[in-house]
Amino acid sequence: MPFHLDTFLPYLLSVAAHRTSARFAALYAAxxxxxxxxxxxxxxxxxSGAASVRDIHALVHLDKSVVSRAASRLxxxxxxxxxxxxxxxxxxxxxxxxxxTALMLRLSGIAERFQAQLVAELGTDAPTLARALQRLAPGSEP
Amino acid sequence: MPFHLDTFLPYLLSVAAHRTSARFAALYAAxxxxxxxxxxxxxxxxxSGAASVRDIHALVHLDKSVVSRAASRLxxxxxxxxxxxxxxxxxxxxxxxxxxTALMLRLSGIAERFQAQLVAELGTDAPTLARALQRLAPGSEP
DNA sequence: TTGACGTCGTTGCATCTGCAACGATATGCT
DNA sequence: AGCATATCGTTGCAGATGCAACGACGTCAA
Known part of the structure; x- marks a missing residue:
């Protein structure tokens, strides 16, 4: 019995994440x-107001080098x-x-509207999805 | 009221996907x-038995070039x-x-055990998660 | 048949990513 | 105090990625 990729959770997660990020990126690209x-x-x-590279690295799941370079560009x-x-x-x-700060004021509005749209698309599954994702993505582990 | 990244679905999806893929990759790395x-x-x-680069590109959400190079390495x-x-x-x-075929026989066993472990960790949320992810990751869209 | 147009897989290229250094600084042990 | 060890941010580098060509081939209409 061959293996079915399209019910495999790591695959579904990867595709859903990519596609959702792309949708959101298209919104704030403008x-x-x-x-x-x-x-x-x-x-x-x-x-958070203020944070070091290390803080962001730990809390936002980005490599130190990625944070460092992003910070330089910003x-x-x-x-x-x-x-x-x-x-x-x-x-x-x-x-x-x-x-x-001014930019984030506009972006957070875009983000919240997008989040609301996702929640609307997901209906009653939305809270369960969020809970399940949080269980799969623990806050502190390497 | 500042924006909270850790309830933002695109972020949660990305982190959960990364972490879950990494866990799985560690299993078959050996x-x-x-x-x-x-x-x-x-x-x-x-x-699928047999497939062209195009088929895989369309069905498995990988760029043509990625499929081509992966196929060459394989x-x-x-x-x-x-x-x-x-x-x-x-x-x-x-x-x-x-x-x-022989490798996939072993890998699909690993994959199914990992899927079972994920489902066990998620409990009753697992089917809802799968359904929500499938809604966020449509099969055919660009 | 011919020629315009579309599709297939590959390749070149710019960019991003993850990892391992590295210098600078801090901490802890003796 | 002095020295080993650990941590912080940066940088170099190899590999992966996404996109846009490109050549080869197919399709369709005149």
């Missing part, structure tokens, strides 16, 4: 030419400010600039 | 050093045979070699 890592860094800074674009931590001079504190 | 595209090509050939590894279609000489028919 607003700002951000990559997904850049968007995640901005979003995290928006709700700084060059004037959306983020880097600032050496005075207590621990290895750390670099990232904060949204006023322009970054 | 059995065969396959990349994910290679695994998908093998799995699709296992249950052929060089002796797991897949390429064969020109006699009717339409643009097409290249891919089939599992005996070695490829």
């Amino acid at each position: 607003e700002a030419g951000l990559t997904i890592p850049e968007w995640r860094v901005l979003a995290h800074l928006d709700h 700084e060059q674009a004037g959306l983020v400010k880097k600032q050496g931590d005075t207590a621990d001079r290895r750390l670099i504190v990232l904060r949204l600039s006023p322009e970054g | 059995e065969a050093g396959l990349t994910i595209p290679e695994w998908r090509v093998l799995a699709h050939l296992d249950h 052929e060089q590894a002796g797991l897949v045979k390429k064969q020109g279609d006699t009717a339409d000489r643009r097409l290249i028919v891919l089939r599992l070699s005996p070695e490829g």
